[in-house]
Amino acid sequence: xxxxxxxxxxxxxxxxxxxxxxxxxxxxxxxxxxxxxxxxxxxxxxxxxxxxxxxxxxxxxxxxxxxxxxxxxxxxxxxxxxxxxxxxxxxxxxxxxxxxxxxxxxxxxxxxxxxxxxxxxxxxxxxxxxxxxxxxxxxxxxxxxxxxxxxxxxxxxxxxxxxxxxxxxxxxxxxxxxxxxxxxxxxxxxxxxxxxxxxxxxxxxxxxxxxxxxxxxxxxxxxxxxxxxxxxxxxxxxxxxxxxxxxxx
Ligand code: FPP
Numbered sequence: 001x002x003x004x005x006x007x008x009x010x011x012x013x014x015x016x017x018x019x020x021x022x023x024x025x026x027x028x029x030x031x032x033x034x035x036x037x038x039x040x041x042x043x044x045x046x047x048x049x050x051x052x053x054x055x056x057x058x059x060x061x062x063x064x065x066x067x068x069x070x071x072x073x074x075x076x077x078x079x080x081x082x083x084x085x086x087x088x089x090x091x092x093x094x095x096x097x098x099x100x101x102x103x104x105x106x107x108x109x110x111x112x113x114x115x116x117x118x119x120x121x122x123x124x125x126x127x128x129x130x131x132x133x134x135x136x137x138x139x140x141x142x143x144x145x146x147x148x149x150x151x152x153x154x155x156x157x158x159x160x161x162x163x164x165x166x167x168x169x170x171x172x173x174x175x176x177x178x179x180x181x182x183x184x185x186x187x188x189x190x191x192x193x194x195x196x197x198x199x200x201x202x203x204x205x206x207x208x209x210x211x212x213x214x215x216x217x218x219x220x221x222x223x224x225x226x227x228x229x230x231x232x233x234x235x236x237x238x239x240x241x242x243x244x245x246x247x248x249x
Contacts, residue, residue: 008229011063015233019240021193023067023141024060025215027207028053030199030223037223043087048225050095059229060140061106063236067141067189071207075115075149089120092146096126100133107139113185114148141189148185150209157183186211194239196232198224214246 011017031045038044053070060068073088103110110130119127127146160183164170170179181187191211197203200221204212218235220227 008059008233009062012233015063015236016240017064020063020065020236021216021239022065023069023190023192023194024065025069025071025192025195025208025212026056027071027195027197027205028224028227029197029201031225033199034223034225042084043091045223045225046088046091050091052225052227054099055228056232057108057140057142058106059232061108065140067143067192069113069143069145069186069189069192069208071145071148071205073114073146073148074206075147075152076206078147089123092144093120093123093126096123096130100130103130103134103142104137107137108134109137109139109141110134111141111143111189112146113143113153114146115152116147119147143186143189145207148207150204150206153185154210181210184210191215193244194218194235196220196235198222198227214244216242216244 011020028049031049032042033045034048035042035045057068072092077088078085112127112131116124116127157180161170161175161180165172165175181190186208191213192208192215195204195208195212195215195217197217197219200219202219208215216239218238220231220235222231
């Protein structure tokens with residue numbers, strides 16, 4: 001059945017509102033393949049991907065999910081053709097500028113994670129503006145991983161902790177999981193309960209390596225531009241059928 005754009009505005013009746021994931025993370029994959037399949041240049045896939053993301057963010061809000069974290073650009077994505085990298089940077093900047101007002105109205109709190117210093121200065125400025133403006137919003141916590149790499153995040157946390165030890169501010173014995181987590185980019189939003197990956201690849205691709213230790217994984221063959229509320233409904237249904245044991249029996 002094809003979902004009409006207006007369908008599934010409210011939480012579907014077969015989902016238990018009490019057992020929804022609090023935090024959903026998404027590896028948005030398959031934009032290029034989607035474009036190729038439709039005889040379009042790759043950038044059209046990214047453009048359509050933005051529409052999908054906007055609707056997923058609204059859907060999370062409509063259905064009562066508290067946090068959404070998406071992988072927009074990995075530290076490895078710099079290896080793509082310069083034209084595509086430039087297109088993505090300009091797209092992020094434009095979307096942020098265009099959507100800020102609406103994000104404010106919808107009470108969305110925006111955050112960015114990753115090595116933001118190497119992004120174009122104008123994008124850094126747009127990021128700073130959107131994070132600052134939405135800082136006190138109380139609605140969904142929307143995190144965008146840009147120039148993000150999970151290993152790099154862990155290394156920077158280690159470095160920050162090592163510096164504290166070197167300065168005598170903490171003792172090595174005080175380093176535990178809780179302290180380590182406070183040095184990750186995600187310290188405010190915590191670990192995702194559910195990680196969705198589109199386009200069928202069974203990989204983490206260096207995304208939130210520490211944080212997904214106990215996340216439920218859901219992989220769909222659907223390409224990101226085609227991911228919709230109905231697909232999200234399937235993912236949540238699958239999530240609610242699982243028993244989360246966190247290593248216990
Ligand atoms: C992966 O598909 C997708 C990306 C690298 C870009 C994702 C970015 C967006 C959807 C835009 C988000 C916008 C904002 C403002 C956060 P791919 O190109 O790797 O697809 P392929 O595997 O089929 O080639």
